[in-house]
Amino acid sequence: MNASIITIGDELLIGQTIDTNSAWLGQQLNQIGVWVNRRVAVGDEKSEIEEALSAELKRNKIVIITGGLGPTADDITKPLLCNYFGGHLINNEAVEKHVRAFFEKRNRPMLDVNILQAQVPNVAQILWNRYGTAPGMLFTKNDALIFSLPGVPLEMKDIMLTSGLEKIKNTFDLPKIIHKTINTAGKGESFVAAMLQNTIATMPTEIKLAYLPNLGQVKLRLTGINVPEHLMIEWQNKIASQLGHLVFATEDISLQQAITNLLISKHKTIACAESCTGGLLGNTFTDISGSSNFFLGSAVCYNNQAKHTILGINYTIIETNTAVSEQVAIAMANGALQLYKSDIAIATTGYLESTTDGKEPQVWIAITDGVNTKTIYQPLPYARVKNKELVLSFTLRLLFSFLTDVNNN
Amino acid sequence: MNASIITIGDELLIGQTIDTNSAWLGQQLNQIGVWVNRRVAVGDEKSEIEEALSAELKRNKIVIITGGLGPTADDITKPLLCNYFGGHLINNEAVEKHVRAFFEKRNRPMLDVNILQAQVPNVAQILWNRYGTAPGMLFTKNDALIFSLPGVPLEMKDIMLTSGLEKIKNTFDLPKIIHKTINTAGKGESFVAAMLQNTIATMPTEIKLAYLPNLGQVKLRLTGINVPEHLMIEWQNKIASQLGHLVFATEDISLQQAITNLLISKHKTIACAESCTGGLLGNTFTDISGSSNFFLGSAVCYNNQAKHTILGINYTIIETNTAVSEQVAIAMANGALQLYKSDIAIATTGYLESTTDGKEPQVWIAITDGVNTKTIYQPLPYARVKNKELVLSFTLRLLFSFLTDVNNN
Numbered sequence: 001m002n003a004s005i006i007t008i009g010d011e012l013l014i015g016q017t018i019d020t021n022s023a024w025l026g027q028q029l030n031q032i033g034v035w036v037n038r039r040v041a042v043g044d045e046k047s048e049i050e051e052a053l054s055a056e057l058k059r060n061k062i063v064i065i066t067g068g069l070g071p072t073a074d075d076i077t078k079p080l081l082c083n084y085f086g087g088h089l090i091n092n093e094a095v096e097k098h099v100r101a102f103f104e105k106r107n108r109p110m111l112d113v114n115i116l117q118a119q120v121p122n123v124a125q126i127l128w129n130r131y132g133t134a135p136g137m138l139f140t141k142n143d144a145l146i147f148s149l150p151g152v153p154l155e156m157k158d159i160m161l162t163s164g165l166e167k168i169k170n171t172f173d174l175p176k177i178i179h180k181t182i183n184t185a186g187k188g189e190s191f192v193a194a195m196l197q198n199t200i201a202t203m204p205t206e207i208k209l210a211y212l213p214n215l216g217q218v219k220l221r222l223t224g225i226n227v228p229e230h231l232m233i234e235w236q237n238k239i240a241s242q243l244g245h246l247v248f249a250t251e252d253i254s255l256q257q258a259i260t261n262l263l264i265s266k267h268k269t270i271a272c273a274e275s276c277t278g279g280l281l282g283n284t285f286t287d288i289s290g291s292s293n294f295f296l297g298s299a300v301c302y303n304n305q306a307k308h309t310i311l312g313i314n315y316t317i318i319e320t321n322t323a324v325s326e327q328v329a330i331a332m333a334n335g336a337l338q339l340y341k342s343d344i345a346i347a348t349t350g351y352l353e354s355t356t357d358g359k360e361p362q363v364w365i366a367i368t369d370g371v372n373t374k375t376i377y378q379p380l381p382y383a384r385v386k387n388k389e390l391v392l393s394f395t396l397r398l399l400f401s402f403l404t405d406v407n408n409n
Numbered sequence: 410m411n412a413s414i415i416t417i418g419d420e421l422l423i424g425q426t427i428d429t430n431s432a433w434l435g436q437q438l439n440q441i442g443v444w445v446n447r448r449v450a451v452g453d454e455k456s457e458i459e460e461a462l463s464a465e466l467k468r469n470k471i472v473i474i475t476g477g478l479g480p481t482a483d484d485i486t487k488p489l490l491c492n493y494f495g496g497h498l499i500n501n502e503a504v505e506k507h508v509r510a511f512f513e514k515r516n517r518p519m520l521d522v523n524i525l526q527a528q529v530p531n532v533a534q535i536l537w538n539r540y541g542t543a544p545g546m547l548f549t550k551n552d553a554l555i556f557s558l559p560g561v562p563l564e565m566k567d568i569m570l571t572s573g574l575e576k577i578k579n580t581f582d583l584p585k586i587i588h589k590t591i592n593t594a595g596k597g598e599s600f601v602a603a604m605l606q607n608t609i610a611t612m613p614t615e616i617k618l619a620y621l622p623n624l625g626q627v628k629l630r631l632t633g634i635n636v637p638e639h640l641m642i643e644w645q646n647k648i649a650s651q652l653g654h655l656v657f658a659t660e661d662i663s664l665q666q667a668i669t670n671l672l673i674s675k676h677k678t679i680a681c682a683e684s685c686t687g688g689l690l691g692n693t694f695t696d697i698s699g700s701s702n703f704f705l706g707s708a709v710c711y712n713n714q715a716k717h718t719i720l721g722i723n724y725t726i727i728e729t730n731t732a733v734s735e736q737v738a739i740a741m742a743n744g745a746l747q748l749y750k751s752d753i754a755i756a757t758t759g760y761l762e763s764t765t766d767g768k769e770p771q772v773w774i775a776i777t778d779g780v781n782t783k784t785i786y787q788p789l790p791y792a793r794v795k796n797k798e799l800v801l802s803f804t805l806r807l808l809f810s811f812l813t814d815v816n817n818n
Contacts, residue, residue, distance in 0.1 A: 011621050013445045015435030016630060019428060022450070026424030036422045037457065039450035041431070044619075048446065070598060070620070111603045131790075152622075154791060189479060194520045210453075211479070212420050221425060272688075272709075278700070279683070279691025282709040286687025287794050289762060291711075298709035299719070300681075300691040306706045306749055310719070340715055353698060381540075382563060385696050 001172050003029055004056035005039040006049075008068035008077055009151060013043050021066050021156055032165055033174035034062060044068065046080055053084065053146070061144045062168060067151030069134040078121070078137075081148055085139045087123030092135070095120060099133045124148075127163045131155045138167060145171055175226050180236040182220040184246040185255055185397045189213040192220070192243065199242050207235055216393045217255065248400055255396045256284050262403045263294040270399075271340030272298035273311055273332035275323070276350035276363060280392050296340040301332075311335030324349050324359070326375050329366035337370055344369045346399055352380065352387045363391045367402050374402055410581050412438055413465035414448040415458075417477035417486055418560060422452050430475050430565055441574055442583035443471060453477065455489055462493065462555070470553045471577060476560030478543040487530070487546075490557055494548045496532030501544070504529060508542045533557075536572045540564045547576060554580055584635050589645040591629040593655040594664055594806045598622040601629070601652065608651050616644055625802045626664065657809055664805045665693050671812045672703040679808075680749030681707035682720055682741035684732070685759035685772060689801050705749040710741075720744030733758050733768070735784050738775035746779055753778045755808055761789065761796045772800045776811050783811055 005025055011017040019041065026036045038059060042048040049068070056063045068077030082089055096118035103110040117133040120126060127136030132150055136159040139146040147164055149156045168174075184192060189211045200209060206227050212219040220239060224232050240247050249258045263270060272281045282298030285291050301307045304318050313331045321327040332347035350363030361380035366373060378394050380387035414434055420426040428450065435445045447468065451457040458477070465472045477486030491498055505527035512519040526542040529535060536545030536556070541564040548555040556573055558565045577583075593601060598620045609618060615636050621628040629648060633641050649656050658667045672679060681690045691707035694700050710716045713727050722740045730736040741756035759772030770789035775782060787803050789796035 010617075010619055010632075011630075012432070013435050013448060014439050014630075014632075015432035015437075015445075016621050016628065017623075018432045023421070023424035023427045026422050028424075030423050036424075037452055037454070039422060039448075041448035043446055045446070070622075108597070108600070111599050113602065114599055154795065188517070190520050190523055191517070193522065208419075210419055212425050213479075214426075219425065221420075221423075223419075223423075274688070274691070276695075277692070278695025278704070279681075279688030279693075279707050279709065280695075282683070282688025283686070283692045283797075284688075286685075286689075286711070287797070289793055291687070295687070295711055297711045297715040297719070298688050298707075300688065300707035300709065302695070302701055302704055302706045310706070310708070310748060339719060384698055386563065388692075388696070 001034050001062065001174050002037045002060045003034050003062035003064060004060045005036055006052050006056060006063060006065045007039070007041045007151070008044065008049055008065060009041075010043040012041050012067070021151065021153055024153070024157060025064060025066075025160070028160060028165060029062075029168075030177055030179070032169055033177045034168060034172075035177070044076060046076060049077065049080055050084060057141065057144055057146070061172070062147075063144065064147045064149065064164075066149050066156055069148065069150045077148060078119075081137065081139065081146075082121035082123070085121065085123045085141060085146075087121040089119040090122045092118050092120045092126060095126065095135050102133055127159045129155050129159055130162070131158055136164065138164075178224045178227060178229060178232045179252070180222040180224075180232050181250065181252040182222075182236060182240050182243065182247055183217070183249040183251075183253070183255070183258070184220065184243055185217045185248050185393070185400070186246050187218070189218050192218045192246070196239060196242055199238060203235060204231070207232065209239075215390055216397065219252075245401075255393075255400060257288060259396060259400055259403065260285070260288050260291065260294065262400070264290065266403065268343040268403075269294050269296050269340075270344045270346065271296045271336045271342035273336035273345065273347040274298055274300045275302060275307070275332070275348060276352050277348045277388060277391055277395070278302065280388055281346065281348065281395060284392060284396075296342045299336055299339060307332065307335075311339065324351055324362065324364060326364050326366070326377065329364035329375055330368070330373055333366040333368045333373070334370075337368060344399075344402070346395060348391055348395060350380065350391060352384045352391075361387055363387075363394070365391070365395050365398055367398055369402075372402075372407065374398060410443050410471065410583055411446045411469045412443045412471035412473060413469045414445055415461050415465060415472060415474045416448070416450045416560070417453065417458055417474060419452045421450050421476070430560065430562055433562070433566060434473060434475075434569070437569060437574060438471075438577075439586055439588070441578055442586045443577060443581075444586070453485060455485060458486065458489055459493060466550065466553055466555070470581070471556075472553065473556045473558065473573075475558045475565055478557065478559045486557060487528075490546065490548065490555075491530035491532070494530065494532045494550060494555075496530040498528040499531045501527050501529045501535060504535065504544050507538075511542055536568045538564050538568055539571070540567055545573065547573075587633045587636060587638060587641045588661070589631040589633075589641050590659065590661040591631075591645060591649050591652065591656055592626070592658040592660075592662070592664070592667070593629065593652055594626045594657050594802075594809070595655050596627070598627050601627045601655070605648060605651055608647060612644060613640070616641065618648075624799055625806065628661075654810075664802075664809060666697060668805060668809055668812065669694070669697050669700065669703070671809070673699065675812065677752040677812075678703050678705050678749075679753045679755065680705045680745045680751035682745035682754065682756040683707055683709045684711060684716070684741070684757060685761050686757045686797060686800055686804070687711065689797055690755065690757065690804060693801060693805075705751045708745055708748060716741065716744075720748065733760055733771065733773060735773050735775070735786065738773035738784055739777065739782060742775040742777045742782070743779075746777060753808075753811070755804060757800055757804060759789065759800060761793045761800075770796055772796075772803070774800070774804050774807055776807055778811075781811075781816065783807060
């Protein structure tokens with residue numbers, strides 16, 4: 001069963017908004033056995049939207065349209081769809097009540113345009129939007145389901161999770177798609193592929209393998225359509241054992257989630273001392289629910305004075321070795337360990353951009369538990385923000401290997 | 410002049426990768442007067458790619474293909490394009506030299522698959538890829554330009570900036586597209602639209618206005634095709650003055666960039682004390698080049714002990730008012746002010762999720778310069794990470810209004 005996604009909005013084509021909805025929809029649909037095989041983005045143009053809809057309906061029995069339902073005049077989708085499917089707009093009392101309550105609850109004045117959200121096509125089923133005022137709509141035509149959903153990610157996701165996916169499952173007889181993930185860090189795509197060359201050559205053709213590289217990590221995704229679960233697991237294990245210590249997870253979780261799981265299971269707490277990462281490490285740990293169980297805090301010290309006052313680093317160490325040095329990284333990690341009384345501390349110090357006095361972007365990272373200390377040095381080849389993300393990636397790899405190293409346990 | 414973007418890769422359709430390339434391409438093309446009016450995403454399927462290419466070539470004279478050029482077996486684009494445009498693969502010595510040097514420089518072993526990157530279609534112009542091994546390719550057919558670019562954002566962008574955009578400008582006679590931005594914070598899309606209703610009614614039809622809402626901010630974008638610059642500026646000013654203090658910038662910059670500009674021009678330094686934001690504030694400031702001129706650091710204190718030890722907050726204040734209270738937020742801001750010796754300090758304390766003892770997600774934010782102190786309280790309606798972003802948005806708005814308030818200057 002295949003699906004198409006149509007996204008509507010000049011802001012997507014002009015690039016002022018990045019489309020994150022489609023990726024989420026792709027993931028969710030895949031999990032219920034629907035394969036998104038086309039995605040089309042069109043602007044706020046009536047003819048373009050109609051043409052895209054007709055073309056996708058010829059291909060697929062599921063079409064999901066996002067965007068174009070806002071209250072302002074540049075949103076033309078609702079009347080267009082109403083007309084396309086041969087209906088007319090009627091006032092929906094339940095939606096009107098919801099819209100009025102929405103503004104009352106937020107203590108915000110309601111405008112005439114807002115109440116227009118209660119006008120819905122008489123040929124559409126309403127999909128309830130808890131978090132916004134534009135209702136989702138479901139049209140049917142020749143056995144096909146056509147969804148029209150708001151473009152706001154929170155609203156779109158909630159509508160799909162509470163009713164949209166269910167409608168699809170109840171309408172179609174879906175195949176069983178199984179994904180298995182092998183998550184690796186430390187080597188590039190071609191290196192990983194070469195390690196697996198011989199193994200992969202004997203893999204059944206109904207199982208597909210894809211490499212998804214991202215900043216020093218490569219996610220391997222096995223996909224089987226109507227392949228028995230045990231065969232998928234067998235191949236997942238085969239590949240994972242081939243890749244050995246490069247593997248940090250055999251489920252689709254991030255490296256930070258794998259580290260969180262380790263820290264919680266080992267009852268270890270962690271603190272950071274951040275110079276060049278500027279808070280990114282702390283921010284990353286605290287994105288994860290339950291982080292207060294292991295994350296104590298982070299001392300972001302952007303200048304030498306803060307490094308001295310807060311982390312207790314002797315100015316002599318900085319002057320002798322410069323602020324970006326192995327010695328300062330170690331001193332920062334030890335400083336954070338003492339300041340936060342954590343079991344483990346990790347520190348970053350580096351240049352994210354070339355300095356005026358000619359130093360190239362580079363980083364020193366140190367980790368310590370008070371007994372064992374590890375450091376790494378890395379040159380940074382990218383621009384500022386990307387270099388910061390790369391430092392995060394190096395830091396997480398260092399932390400993961402520290403936590404899984406038997407010598408530190 | 411219109412363009413189509415075709416993105417190739419199952420990883421995009423299945424949603425394991427978010428397509429950020431298309432937004433960037435949309436922005437860049439727009440600036441040179443090319444309007445992306447269609448974007449199609451297809452999987453790693455020969456027939457789908459060919460069909461999409463043929464369809465887009467019927468519509469537009471510029472087609473940009475990204476992805477599908479990696480060294481692994483799931484990338485099928487290069488031979489397909491070579492065949493489509495009637496050529497054959499030949500070895501390109503310059504590319505081969507570049508690929509070998511690429512691995513030598515990184516001290517990484519080169520594999521057989523890597524050197525295949527030097528095989529290029531004899532009917533394509535090579536677009537040099539400084540940052541990767543897959544060269545960009547430019548094909549021409551019936552006055553149309555067809556670009557095939559690697560999917561890695563860094564590589565794709567560099568190729569477009571160093572040669573791709575130039576090829577387009579030199580080939581076509583392009584119209585003049587002008588965008589003007591009015592960036593607002595503090596009110597929703599429909600509120601802003603209502604404020605402008607009468608003004609917009611008299612705007613020339615060749616100027617289009619779009620509303621781009623995002624977490625408490627609304628960006629207004631005026632677009633004119635072959636409209637004189639002075640008329641665009643006139644309407645930008647008219648709209649900006651109508652919106653008054655909601656406007657934080659009349660250029661396309663983020664609120665954090667606007668704050669950075671203010672802090673630097675006023676020679677003020679800033680420090681943070683972060684509880685629930687966990688480092689996000691510091692991370693946001695340090696994403697911006699030159700942040701070391703005004704950002705001193707951030708004390709991320711996730712538990713009460715750290716708030717006491719590092720920020721000097723009396724346990725009694727926490728016990729009397731709870732950790733998430735106006736009093737603690739103020740004490741944290743004062744603590745950071747003293748710890749970092751900054752001119753201004755800002756603090757966040759909140760719950761990003763409902764607590765086990767039934768407290769709803771909420772935040773207290775405080776800002777102080779040692780003389781004036783402002784606080785705000787906000788309930789947080791979303792899930793964890795989104796709530797964190799919302800706190801960032803509230804914090805930046807508070808900081809911006811603090812910096813522009815004449816009473817604090």
